[in-house]
Amino acid sequence: MLKDFAKQDRPDQEELKRRLTEERAKLNAYQMKIKEAKLPVMVMFEGWGAAGKGSVIGKVIKNIDPRFFQVATMDAKPSVEERRMPFLHRYLVEIPEAGKFKFFDTCWMEEITDGVCDGTISEKDYEAKIDSINTIERQLCDNGYLIMKFFFHISRKEQKKRITALLDNENTRWRVNEDDLWENKHYDECLAIYDSYLKDTNRTAAPWYIIEAGDKKWAELQVLTYLNQGIDTALKNHALAVPIRQNTFPMKKTPLLKDVPLDKEISDEDYKKKLKELQTELRELHNELYRKKIPVIIAYEGWDAAGKGGNIKRIAEALDPRGYIVHPIASPEPHEKARFYLWRFWNRLPKSGHIAIFDRTWYGRVMVERLEGFCSENDWQRAFNEMNEFEKELSDCGAVIIKFWVQIDKDTQLARFTDRQNTPEKQWKITDEDWRNREKWDLYEAAIDEMIQKTSTTFAPWHILESVDKKYARIKALKIVIKEIKKACEKAGK
Amino acid sequence: MLKDFAKQDRPDQEELKRRLTEERAKLNAYQMKIKEAKLPVMVMFEGWGAAGKGSVIGKVIKNIDPRFFQVATMDAKPSVEERRMPFLHRYLVEIPEAGKFKFFDTCWMEEITDGVCDGTISEKDYEAKIDSINTIERQLCDNGYLIMKFFFHISRKEQKKRITALLDNENTRWRVNEDDLWENKHYDECLAIYDSYLKDTNRTAAPWYIIEAGDKKWAELQVLTYLNQGIDTALKNHALAVPIRQNTFPMKKTPLLKDVPLDKEISDEDYKKKLKELQTELRELHNELYRKKIPVIIAYEGWDAAGKGGNIKRIAEALDPRGYIVHPIASPEPHEKARFYLWRFWNRLPKSGHIAIFDRTWYGRVMVERLEGFCSENDWQRAFNEMNEFEKELSDCGAVIIKFWVQIDKDTQLARFTDRQNTPEKQWKITDEDWRNREKWDLYEAAIDEMIQKTSTTFAPWHILESVDKKYARIKALKIVIKEIKKACEKAGK
Numbered sequence: 001m002l003k004d005f006a007k008q009d010r011p012d013q014e015e016l017k018r019r020l021t022e023e024r025a026k027l028n029a030y031q032m033k034i035k036e037a038k039l040p041v042m043v044m045f046e047g048w049g050a051a052g053k054g055s056v057i058g059k060v061i062k063n064i065d066p067r068f069f070q071v072a073t074m075d076a077k078p079s080v081e082e083r084r085m086p087f088l089h090r091y092l093v094e095i096p097e098a099g100k101f102k103f104f105d106t107c108w109m110e111e112i113t114d115g116v117c118d119g120t121i122s123e124k125d126y127e128a129k130i131d132s133i134n135t136i137e138r139q140l141c142d143n144g145y146l147i148m149k150f151f152f153h154i155s156r157k158e159q160k161k162r163i164t165a166l167l168d169n170e171n172t173r174w175r176v177n178e179d180d181l182w183e184n185k186h187y188d189e190c191l192a193i194y195d196s197y198l199k200d201t202n203r204t205a206a207p208w209y210i211i212e213a214g215d216k217k218w219a220e221l222q223v224l225t226y227l228n229q230g231i232d233t234a235l236k237n238h239a240l241a242v243p244i245r246q247n248t249f250p251m252k253k254t255p256l257l258k259d260v261p262l263d264k265e266i267s268d269e270d271y272k273k274k275l276k277e278l279q280t281e282l283r284e285l286h287n288e289l290y291r292k293k294i295p296v297i298i299a300y301e302g303w304d305a306a307g308k309g310g311n312i313k314r315i316a317e318a319l320d321p322r323g324y325i326v327h328p329i330a331s332p333e334p335h336e337k338a339r340f341y342l343w344r345f346w347n348r349l350p351k352s353g354h355i356a357i358f359d360r361t362w363y364g365r366v367m368v369e370r371l372e373g374f375c376s377e378n379d380w381q382r383a384f385n386e387m388n389e390f391e392k393e394l395s396d397c398g399a400v401i402i403k404f405w406v407q408i409d410k411d412t413q414l415a416r417f418t419d420r421q422n423t424p425e426k427q428w429k430i431t432d433e434d435w436r437n438r439e440k441w442d443l444y445e446a447a448i449d450e451m452i453q454k455t456s457t458t459f460a461p462w463h464i465l466e467s468v469d470k471k472y473a474r475i476k477a478l479k480i481v482i483k484e485i486k487k488a489c490e491k492a493g494k
Numbered sequence: 495m496l497k498d499f500a501k502q503d504r505p506d507q508e509e510l511k512r513r514l515t516e517e518r519a520k521l522n523a524y525q526m527k528i529k530e531a532k533l534p535v536m537v538m539f540e541g542w543g544a545a546g547k548g549s550v551i552g553k554v555i556k557n558i559d560p561r562f563f564q565v566a567t568m569d570a571k572p573s574v575e576e577r578r579m580p581f582l583h584r585y586l587v588e589i590p591e592a593g594k595f596k597f598f599d600t601c602w603m604e605e606i607t608d609g610v611c612d613g614t615i616s617e618k619d620y621e622a623k624i625d626s627i628n629t630i631e632r633q634l635c636d637n638g639y640l641i642m643k644f645f646f647h648i649s650r651k652e653q654k655k656r657i658t659a660l661l662d663n664e665n666t667r668w669r670v671n672e673d674d675l676w677e678n679k680h681y682d683e684c685l686a687i688y689d690s691y692l693k694d695t696n697r698t699a700a701p702w703y704i705i706e707a708g709d710k711k712w713a714e715l716q717v718l719t720y721l722n723q724g725i726d727t728a729l730k731n732h733a734l735a736v737p738i739r740q741n742t743f744p745m746k747k748t749p750l751l752k753d754v755p756l757d758k759e760i761s762d763e764d765y766k767k768k769l770k771e772l773q774t775e776l777r778e779l780h781n782e783l784y785r786k787k788i789p790v791i792i793a794y795e796g797w798d799a800a801g802k803g804g805n806i807k808r809i810a811e812a813l814d815p816r817g818y819i820v821h822p823i824a825s826p827e828p829h830e831k832a833r834f835y836l837w838r839f840w841n842r843l844p845k846s847g848h849i850a851i852f853d854r855t856w857y858g859r860v861m862v863e864r865l866e867g868f869c870s871e872n873d874w875q876r877a878f879n880e881m882n883e884f885e886k887e888l889s890d891c892g893a894v895i896i897k898f899w900v901q902i903d904k905d906t907q908l909a910r911f912t913d914r915q916n917t918p919e920k921q922w923k924i925t926d927e928d929w930r931n932r933e934k935w936d937l938y939e940a941a942i943d944e945m946i947q948k949t950s951t952t953f954a955p956w957h958i959l960e961s962v963d964k965k966y967a968r969i970k971a972l973k974i975v976i977k978e979i980k981k982a983c984e985k986a987g988k
Contacts, residue, residue, distance in 0.1 A: 032922055057815045066806060066820030066853060073816040079575060105816050171781035287665035312560060321551045322567040322599050326560030335827055359560060428526055 001202065002153065002195040005210050010218050020217065023224035028063040030231050031101075035068060037238050038098035040145050040339070043227065044107040047152025048190075049180035050162040051213040056152075057103050059220045060227070069101035076106065076114045076179065084293070084351035086397040087111065087129065088136055092346045095140070097338035108133055109149075109197055114179065116193050117186070128396065130200045135389050141205035142242045142382060143340050146234040148227055149206055151198060152213040156187040241378035247454055249388045252461040256449050262409055265469035278478040279318035285485050286319050286355070292492040293352040295399045296485060299361040301448075302406025304434045305416035307470040311406060312357055314474040315481060324355035329364065341365055341375070341383075342390055349394070361403075362387055366451045371443055384454040391460040400488045401460035402481060405452060406467045410441055495696065496647065496689040499704050504712050514711065517718035521557040524725050525595075529562060531732050532592035534639050534833070537721065538601040541646025542684075543674035544656040545707040550646075551597050553714045554721070563595035570600065570608045570673065578787070578845035580891040581605065581623065582630055586840045589634070591832035602627055603643075603691055608673065610687050611680070622890060624694045629883050635699035636736045636876060637834050640728040642721055643700055645692060646707040650681040735872035741948055743882045746955040750943050756903055759963035772972040773812035779979050780813050780849070786986040787846040789893045790979060793855040796900025797938075798928045799910035801964040805900060806851055808968040809975060818849035823858065835859055835869075835877075836884055843888070855897075856881055860945045865937055878948040885954040894982045895954035896975060899946060900961045904935055 011019060034041060045053040061069055072094040082090045088108065096102035112129050115121030121129070137147055154162075163180055166172045183190050202208050209226045213219040266274075289296060298315065300308045316326060327348045336344040342362055350356035365387075370380040391401050408416075417438070420430040437444065456462040463480050467473035505513060528535060539547040555563055566588040576584045582602065590596035606623050609615030615623070631641055648656075657674055660666045677684050696702050703720045707713040760768075783790060792809065794802045810820060821842045830838040836856055844850035859881075864874040885895050902910075911932070914924040931938065950956040957974050961967035 029919070032919075054814050054816050058811070058813070061815060062807070062811055065803065066810070066851075067822040070819065071815040079573070081573060081575075103815070169781075171778060171785055174785050175781075284665060287663075287669075291665055291668050309559065313556070316560070317552070317556055319552070320548055321555060321565040321597070322548050325564065328561040333827065333829055335829075357560075425523070425526075 001198045001208065001210065002151070002191055005153065008212055008222070010212070010215070011221075016217055016221060020221050020224070023221060023228055024063050026228045027060070027224055027231075030228065030235075031064050031068050033235060034101070034231065035099040037235055038144075038338075039231075039234055039238055040096040040098050041101045041148070041231065041234075042096055042104070042140065042145055043101060043148045043150070044104045044109070045150050045152065046106055046109040047150070047211070047213065048154050048159055049183050050159055050166065050176070051152035051154045052162075052216055052219060053105055053150075053152050053213075055216060056211075056213075056220050056223055057105060059216075060223060061101075061103065064101060068099070069103065070096070071103045071105060073105045074107060074110070076110045078111065081351070084295075084353070085349060086132075086393060086399075088132060088393070089346060089349060092136070092343065095145070095339060095343060097335060098144075099338070109151075109201070113190075113193050113197050116197075117182075117190060130197075132393055132396075133201055134203055135393070137201070137203065137206045139342075139386055139389065140340055142386075143379075144239065145340065146230055147206035148230045149201075149208050150223055150226070151194070151208055151210045152219065153210050154213050156184065158214050159184050159187070239376075241376070242382065244378070244381050245385045247385050247388065249392065250458040251453075252456050252458050254452050254456040254462050254464070256453075257405075257407060257445055257464075260407055260464055260466060262407065262412075262466050262468045264466045264472050266472045266475055268471075271471040271475065274475050275314065275478070278475065278482060279314070282315070282318040282478060282482055282485075283320075285482060285489065286323055288489050289355075289485055290320075290323050290353040292489055294485070294488050294492060295350045295352050295394075295397070296355040296488075297350060297394065297399055297401045298355065298357045298481060299363075299401070299403045300357070300359050300406065301361055301363050301367070301404070302465070302467070303408050303413055303444075304437060305413050305420065305430075306406040306408045307467045307473060308359060308406050310470055311404070311465065311467070311474050311477050312359055315357065315477060318478075319355060323353065324357065325350070326357045326359060329358055329360040341379075342386070345390075350399075352398070362390070363451060363455070367444065367447055368437075370447055371440060384451070387455055388457055388460075391455075391457065395459040398488075398492075400484050402484050403456075403460060403462045404465050404477060404480075405448070405462050406465045406473060408467050410438075412468050413438065495692045495702065495704065496645070496685055499647065502706055502716070504706070504709070505715075510711060510715060514715050514718070517715060517722055518557050520722045521554070521718060521725075524722065524729075525558050525562050527729060528595070528725065529593040531729055532638075532832075533725075533728055533732055534590040534592050535595045535642070535725065535728075536590055536598070536634065536639055537595060537642045537644070538598045538603070539644050539646065540600055540603040541644070541705070541707065542648050542653055543677050544653055544660065544670070545646035545648045546656075546710055546713060547599055547644075547646050549710060550705075550707075550714050550717055551599060553710075554717060555595075555597065558595060562593070563597065564590070565597045565599060567599045568601060568604070570604045572605065575845070578789075578847070579843060580626075580887060580893075582626060582887070583840060583843060586630070586837065589639070589833060589837060591829065592638075593832070603645075603695070607684075607687050607691050610691075611676075611684060624691075626887055626890075627695055628697055629887070631695070631697065631700045633836075633880055633883065634834055636880075637873075638733065639834065640724055641700035642724045643695075643702050644717055644720070645688070645702055645704045646713065647704050648707050650678060652708050653678050653681070733870075735870070736876065738872070738875050739879045741879050741882065743886065744952040746950050746952050748946050748950040748956050748958070750947075751901060751939055751958075754901055754958055754960060756901065756906075756960050756962045758960045758966050760966045760969060762965075765965040765969065768969050769808065769972070772969065772976060773808070776809070776812040776972060776976055776979075777814075779976060779983065780817055782983050783849075783979055784814075784817050784847040786983055788979070788982050788986060789844045789846050789888075789891070790849040790982075791844060791888065791893055791895045792849065792851045792975060793857075793895070793897045794851070794853050794900065795855055795857050795861070795898070795942075796959070796961070797902050797907055798931060799907050799914065799924075800900040800902045801961045801967060802853060802900050804964055805898070805959065805961070805968050805971050806853055809851065809971060812972075813849060817847065818851065819844070820851045820853060823852055823854040835873075836880070839884070844893075846892070856884070857945060857949070861938065861941055862931075864941055865934060878945070881949055882951055882954075885949075885951065889953040892982075892986075894978050896978050897950075897954060897956045898959050898971060898974075899942070899956050900959045900967060902961050904932075906962050907932065 166176045198208050211219050211222045302308050345362050365383045366380050369375045420426040452462045465473040660670045692702050705716045796802050839856050859877045860874050863869045914920040946956045959967040
């Protein structure tokens with residue numbers, strides 16, 4: 001794309017001025033429409049060092065009220081702490097909320113092309129990362145985000161001139177870093193790398209716009225024009241349904257709920273003995289996975305009163321509190337609801353060597369949100385695949401993902417609800433909502449079966465915990481957690 | 495305290511077991527009471543390396559539902575990024591919300607004593623930091639927090655034994671760091687330093703508890719007992735009024751609003767010329783302050799329709815978007831409301847070299863929250879001093895703090911409201927609330943005068959911007975910002 005980029009027709013000075021005024025006013029008028037339509041707008045500025053990205057961002061935001069935009073300035077290299085997360089993490093926590101703009105002064109492109117330039121990203125890594133980027137860009141677009149991607153293009157000569165000018169002033173010298181100098185020296189090599197990246201990520205949902213950045217005003221006009229155009233299209237299409245993708249992940253066979261026998265139990269004596277043994281084993285393993293820097297995600301879903309809390313407790317007891325966290329997931333807070341629905345989970349990922357236990361999860365989308373109409377049909381239908389993609393991304397980053405469905409039958413639930421109702425210390429655990437959900441048992445069961453069948457992948461399978469005998473379920477959960485972590489530790493080597 | 499710490503009477507095995515069961519049940523029962531009383535509980539674990547802090551935290555949290563607690567594990571040394579913030583920042587962003595526990599596996603003590611041990615914190619620094627710690631601990635307590643501080647104490651011999659055991663196991667070896675070894679080697683020296691710290695921060699609101707940590711079960715019992723005791727007291731005292739402290743900060747004389755003449759204006763021609771000059775100057779200064787790593791806070795308050803937005807815009811236009819952020823402050827979100835009211839501002843501080851512009855600020859506490867009854871009288875009365883303390887902390891860390899009150903008269907406001915009402919593109923800027931607030935003009939004026947008189951300190955004075963002529967106010971603001979930043983840059987040296 002870059003190599004054969006045809007020079008655009010730059011308008012003359014007067015025309016430029018006229019059009020700038022026009023486009024600025026347009027953007028200014030759009031901000032309220034964006035707010036009304038709850039459209040989140042993510043704008044990525046990438047390009048050559050010293051191409052004037054910052055300066056154009058400064059011009060563009062002049063037209064927007066500070067309440068409606070933010071600028072995220074990203075380093076090309078992640079920090080040591082950030083490296084303990086999937087590489088997309090530090091960008092995703094920054095995505096805009098509904099009705100607002102977020103301008104990224106370099107986004108995930110720079111990290112990748114930088115890595116290719118300095119040889120820290122191999123060809124295989126590169127391909128995997130391009131896949132991850134295309135997937136997440138599509139997910140965001142499918143979930144109503146407008147993504148605009150600008151590449152600021154200048155010639156080798158122009159870059160040289162600008163770098164020299166910056167170096168000449170004591171107060172701007174810090175703006176020039178080693179990378180900029182290197183880039184200018186290896187211009188053609190970089191050009192080829194950037195070109196490949198642009199081509200590899202130039203998808204329908206979020207295409208690239210190359211900006212001739214030799215002249216600031218002209219660059220501003222190009223950005224404003226494309227941005228306004230993009231907004232116009234997005235506002236027209238907003239909240240349209242999008243295609244449901246085929247689910248092509250490798251699946252693990254898992255039974256339907258009705259076929260799970262619930263008569264499994266364990267004696268008190270056996271339970272005590274095994275619990276102690278397994279907890280000791282898990283405690284030791286926790287040290288090992290910390291040392292080997294493996295992140296672990298344990299996700300719990302299950303019927304109300306199925307015994308999730310007690311089950312989680314038996315896992316957590318065995319762990320060092322410095323190395324794990326339990327995330328109780330309730331309905332999203334306003335600032336969470338205003339963003340991509342997986343955002344709050346991206347925000348709660350464990351760093352390498354840590355364990356995150358989710359008490360309820362992202363699967364709320366295809367259970368309560370589906371059945372209560374908190375999202376559209378298209379939303380939850382798309383979600384199965386989106387969740388598989390999400391878990392694949394984490395799994396590819398080395399995470400162990402263990403998903404538990406805690407299963408009981410309807411009668412057992414009733415007995416436990418009644419017990420909670422009648423025991424003062426347990427009353428806080430039972431709400432009207434629990435009773436209401438119970439009435440929809442059959443609808444839920446169908447939704448859960450669909451969920452398990454569609455998201456039990458080989459890399460993140462569902463495990464069903466038969467929990468009529470809670471003790472049996474706890475021992476089973478501990479065994480699975482130990483087995484999966486052990487496998488990962490062995491794979492990680494010494 | 496440590497040096498002459500008298501050995502406690504350790505109960506015999508049977509008694510220990512009985513009391514443990516009792517205290518565990520007590521803590522378990524307290525969690526719902528804490529939730530109901532919306533009491534936030536902050537528990538700090540400090541002490542010798544390998545004294546078993548983590549293990550006791552693990553025991554304590556067994557008694558609490560994961561929905562009601564979190565563990566924060568803090569490094570003794572802040573990261574490079576964290577060093578760009580006041581040292582308290584990384585802890586304060588972690589404080590618990592109302593009704594929940596947060597357990598800190600080492601908190602600000604370790605950072606300080608560590609620094610004293612390795613000589614990176616001078617005696618003068620130490621004193622300043624002790625002041626900061628005592629102030630923030632008191633602020634949190636005054637604002638309804640329960641703070642429990644435990645110091646885990648073991649003998650040199652015991653520590654040596656434990657370190658050796660950890661080193662012997664491949665999977666626990668990582669738990670022992672250089673500092674632990676150094677500490678054991680320089681036990682007496684460290685003891686003296688810890689002792690001083692404990693003494694210097696042993697205040698009524700948040701006293702220290704030294705825990706004999708030679709035996710794990712005994713340590714657990716001590717922690718549980720003190721914790722339950724602390725909760726008991728806090729629940730009894732919860733939401734009591736606390737003394738209003740004397741405001742002893744150096745003040746800068748600032749006029750009452752009624753004495754501010756509002757007839758100042760500037761010609762269009764003059765405005766255009768000066769605006770351009772000053773923005774150019776500010777742009778250049780922004781580079782300099784970035785290089786010199788000075789953080790800048792510009793806080794805007796003012797009447798509705800006084801012209802805050804346009805004023806901020808003229809400042810922002812001159813700045814590089816990578817180095818500043820505008821924080822529009824609306825009413826707090828639920829997760830913000832559930833914490834210390836200054837938390838959301840601690841969370842939005844600029845890092846060194848950056849500028850944060852606040853469109854409305856923490857002063858909402860003594861204006862809208864006071865007049866609408868969103869906080870108690872004791873709360874807002876205490877707030878003047880708390881804000882001065884907050885700004886002093888930031889100022890001592892090298893931050894430039896510029897506070898603007900944007901002033902107009904009642905007639906001007908009416909004219910602007912009417913104009914907004916009648917101009918379609920401006921209608922979103924005017925709400926029923928604006929009209930309601932206008933009715934309370936006199937009450938607000940009295941509150942604002944009190945605020946300005948009580949919080950116009952020499953290190954963070956209020957500047958009144960006469961904004962009947964908005965252009966005049968913009969030029970004045972630019973001049974003040976330039977002057978204050980220049981002063982700081984000069985002070986910072988080359």
